[in-house]
Amino acid sequence: MERSEISDIAHQRHPIAAPVAPEQLRELVGWLSPSDGARAVDLGCGEGEWLQELLLTNPGITGVGIDQMVPTSAARRADERKLSDRVRWIETDAATWNDGVFDVVLCVGASHAFGRLEDMLGAVRRHLRPGGQALIGDSIWEGVPSASALAALEVSADAYPDLAGLVRAIHEHGFEPSYGHVSTLAEWDDYQFSWTGSLVDWAVREAWTTEDRDQAFAAARENRDAWLSGARRELGFATFVLHDAAVGVRD
Template sequence: MDRSLISAVAHRWHPVAAPVSDDSLRRLLTRLVPPGAREALDLGCGSGAWLLRLLEAATGCTGVGVDTSAPALDAARAEARRRGLTDRVAFVHGDAAAHTGEPVDVVLCVGATHAFGGFAGTLTAVRRHLRPGGRVLLGDAFWEHGPGPAALAALGAVPGELPDLAGLLAEVDEAGFEPGYGHLSTAAEWDEYEWCWTGAFTEWALTEAPADDRAAALELARTHRSQWLAGYRGQLGFLTAVLHDVR
């Protein structure tokens, strides 16, 4: 099955494609947007949930979202129309790592650091798009505990592939950013995210998937559920942080 379709379907119930609740998202955005911000860029925007809510909170700001997933961008444009934001946002189909444009006041990159080869590469990339004194919202995974063999197997990871929280923040410091605020996803946020992922995909498999894809789709949902519950649950953490450019 196409990976873009899988992700778009799996995030129908939880368009914030990260283990972050609506209340946590609102707090992060309140602390993210600097006074007078005019332009925002979301690298790996998915269905646009972060960017669209930022634009609703910062009424003087316009935004651009970039993603490789056509289904996710279709959902983002539809949601922008529903929220009456089409005149203030553009969604671009393309590789976030190859995106070019004028510097902006705010850069978002949540759950998309793989597009830049990891966390350190993402910090380097977002700086290219940021005006001096701008702010970044960056979200990425880290090891909360362990990892044990089951967690590594579930994620197809190797020891040391992800840092712990202290290691993640050390990379922020080394790149010349100052953390201004951060949110550590709770166990409840993780559980809600994962149940929504597997639940939305299961419902799609049972009610919408082509007949030839139904069995494979159900098996994918079962596999993901098992990888979460028997693998990385309680070991994988997620940090979403507001970073200040201190150049």
């Protein structure tokens, strides 16, 4: 199986590909206030749950979801939610794609598409019209990472900032954060065990070949081991609603 097939199976019960509960997603998106006619883009949209919630709560806007591989379930869910005529899914490299500026830019868990956090914030700024709003989510360290966390995640300590460092980087890119959310351990566990659980469930009940079944088991084990042997309680995730700090005042 391709890596993308494994990811699609792993996200079956948790289409938000981030440790964020659906009610927290709704709360965060509720802080965005696009006007009728606004255009939104979701960079590295995956299943597009953030974009779809924004379209559901703002019937006068349209959106574009960008991902190198958009799962078919994204369009299926949009169809079930009667959003198909207001959303376009584009399979391309988010780092090079360009279609002018948007009123709202979403980018959650996809900074690796651009390089590091700073590159993602730069991309969000490039795609955002002056005075627009953004919503970003990215990994943070909850404290100083241990050697076992670094080994489990195969990253160096400077791979992620801590929460204060994330807010500093946001400011350095000319944004003012408004509402923010730091994922709880319960949200992390739910995401991780849903990921591994969906793969194990699929392997036991739906795999057609021994090879596919073993591959699904192996992916689940690798993910679970990395989570339990180091990342848990050390890797964090924070999501912020951002405003253009250069926006003028109402007169």
